Amino acid sequence: MKSAPDYLFEKERLDSLSALNILDTLPESDYDAITALAAQICGTPISLICMVDKERIWFKSKNGINATQIPKEAAFCAYAILQKEAFIVEDMTLDDRFFDTPLVTGTAHFRFYVGVPLMSPDNFPIGTLCIIDTKARSITVDQIKSLHALSAQITRLLELKIKIMQLMTHENQLRLLEQQINESARLSTLGEMTAGIAHEINNPLTIIQCKSKILKRKCEDGTFDLKTNAKDFDIINTTVDRIVKIVKGLKTYSRNSENDPFKPANLKSLIDETLSLCVEHYKFEDISVSVNCCPTLEIDCRSSQISQVLMNLISNSHDAIESLEEKWIKINVIEERSVIRVLVSDSGKGIPTEIVHKMTLPFFTTKELGKGTGLGLSISKGILESHGGYLIYDSGKANTTFALTFPKKRAA
Numbered sequence: 001m002k003s004a005p006d007y008l009f010e011k012e013r014l015d016s017l018s019a020l021n022i023l024d025t026l027p028e029s030d031y032d033a034i035t036a037l038a039a040q041i042c043g044t045p046i047s048l049i050c051m052v053d054k055e056r057i058w059f060k061s062k063n064g065i066n067a068t069q070i071p072k073e074a075a076f077c078a079y080a081i082l083q084k085e086a087f088i089v090e091d092m093t094l095d096d097r098f099f100d101t102p103l104v105t106g107t108a109h110f111r112f113y114v115g116v117p118l119m120s121p122d123n124f125p126i127g128t129l130c131i132i133d134t135k136a137r138s139i140t141v142d143q144i145k146s147l148h149a150l151s152a153q154i155t156r157l158l159e160l161k162i163k164i165m166q167l168m169t170h171e172n173q174l175r176l177l178e179q180q181i182n183e184s185a186r187l188s189t190l191g192e193m194t195a196g197i198a199h200e201i202n203n204p205l206t207i208i209q210c211k212s213k214i215l216k217r218k219c220e221d222g223t224f225d226l227k228t229n230a231k232d233f234d235i236i237n238t239t240v241d242r243i244v245k246i247v248k249g250l251k252t253y254s255r256n257s258e259n260d261p262f263k264p265a266n267l268k269s270l271i272d273e274t275l276s277l278c279v280e281h282y283k284f285e286d287i288s289v290s291v292n293c294c295p296t297l298e299i300d301c302r303s304s305q306i307s308q309v310l311m312n313l314i315s316n317s318h319d320a321i322e323s324l325e326e327k328w329i330k331i332n333v334i335e336e337r338s339v340i341r342v343l344v345s346d347s348g349k350g351i352p353t354e355i356v357h358k359m360t361l362p363f364f365t366t367k368e369l370g371k372g373t374g375l376g377l378s379i380s381k382g383i384l385e386s387h388g389g390y391l392i393y394d395s396g397k398a399n400t401t402f403a404l405t406f407p408k409k410r411a412a
């Protein structure tokens, strides 16, 4: 057998083949359908989609043979990629390039070969679509035309797969970007809250400091009496518990939980922990906050994300009512047959229709620069949807109300 010379731009051709990421991939029905059709049209027992690699011919699709690849020097395809027209050998025993190759002399008994070049989307002959018979024979002009048409279809298929791959990469990049935006919005809200949180922690610390000073003085002047002072220890204990709750709320809120598993969480505790980050501070601003929730109710969720949604809604309420005469925020949890609704309402008198239409869009804000990111509602909406629920603004209420609806049983 005489080996075929290399293609004129062999390096570029090999680069083009390697960029397709098709070598050594699993069989695919799209390609197999084409080889089956080629064999049927030409009436041959064997048909192949071959990729001509540096030192081997690898079969993307094969019909009528078992091998997955053969050495390049033993192959007819290496010749077929050198020309635009079909490469035809009617009887290999009469061809001085092939008569002595084991595929002709051995049990494979190859006699007849027709290969048309297979072009990569950037127009390099990366392989062939070929048919083989064990008898010497000829091929018609129409059959050759069909082989060319099928080969062009394979190129189209390769193009399509590249586009799908690119789309998938873009989608991944978008998802990553979205995650980064969500993360920075969460941290920015946390940043806005820090002054308030310091206040939340300072208050109980002051209580502990006062109580311990009093107890110390009583010990020193001998007026300490365990019976009457037991109450003070209780106060210190519950105040420490309050700090623990604030820190827990902070931990829950600040966690990046995008990839956390869903877990059952006690809804009342989750609401209380989140509120512990702001209630004292709000009290200071004369804003009353009340919660009405069954203490045993559980929801299957990523608790950090739900904490984030609650905090978004509460801080929106805070911003909307801080300059009103009447200042309150209410959280009402209602259990229905198949859903749990969390209604967050405030003393505001509703949101103007023109804002309602736009407020869940990313980056829409009516707040001054540096105060709002315009992401709170859009992120909250996404979080609710990822929990199989939804977030709506309830325009039917006299006071501003947002409703979070969670399914009791989340679809798998």
Ligand SMILES: Nc1ncnc2c1ncn2[C@@H]1O[C@H](COP(=O)(O)OP(=O)(O)O)[C@@H](O)[C@H]1O
Pocket: 312, 316, 317, 320, 346, 348, 350, 351, 355, 359, 360, 364, 365, 366, 367, 371, 372, 373, 374, 375, 376, 377, 378, 400
């Ligand atoms: N409770 C509310 N009362 C009045 N307006 C609200 C309330 N919640 C949201 N909005 C409106 O929706 C807009 C978008 O809210 P959001 O997505 O949280 O972004 P941001 O709070 O950063 O502005 C707010 O700027 C505000 O105009």
Ligand SMILES: [Mg+2]
Pocket: 312, 315, 316, 372, 374, 375, 376, 377
């Ligand atoms: Mg907001």
